[in-house]
Amino acid sequence: MAEQQSSPEQAPTPGPQSLAKHAQGSIHRDPFIRAFLDKTPKDIAESFTDAQLLQLKLMFGTRAKAQHAVDFRPIIGGFGWNYYLVFLFGRNRRELTRAEQRAASAGRVVALLVGSFVLFSIVITSLYLLKSFLGIDLLPNFSLGLWSWLNS
Structure with a gap:
């Protein structure tokens, strides 16, 4: 060849x-x-x-x-x-040091606490407005004034 x-x-x-x-x-x-x-x-x-x-x-x-x-x-x-x-x-995408892992965990706890507080506040306010809309008076002669402020 x-x-x-x-x-x-x-x-x-x-x-x-x-x-x-x-x-x-x-x-x-x-x-x-x-x-x-x-x-x-x-x-x-x-x-x-x-x-x-x-x-x-x-x-x-x-x-x-x-x-x-x-x-x-x-x-x-x-x-x-x-x-x-x-x-x-x-x-x-980095590997975290031990101190960074602790800081990240603390940040998650703080975010969870703040988020829980905000959610709790929204639920309580919604329940209060629903109670006021339905005309239920749990404490006579006491009002936060939120319902009357929204109606005005």
Whole structure:
């Protein structure tokens, strides 16, 4: 069988070896890796393997690309001073430290208590208005005045 020679205008189809070689060098073309290596001393930057660079990108490179449901970043200031305010809201995909877990649990308890109080207040007010609408007088000569205020 004769081997086929590839002409200059016909590129050979990439095989597994050429894909592996291409993928191996592609980490150095990544913008995060290039910026990281530019800030690193040259002798240290040359000592990183592709696997180490890929792990660095996985650990630190994705932070800037996080998507949030709400991403509000106004700048406040003037006359030579500037402050920034960042409000982010979205699903937390990070691993929480023990202190963050305690704070999250405390936040859930506070939210549950506030929500319960609001719900209880709405139910009591609704029952009071229903009682007043039906003309039921539980305490003679006493009224909160809510029903008469709504009727006026």
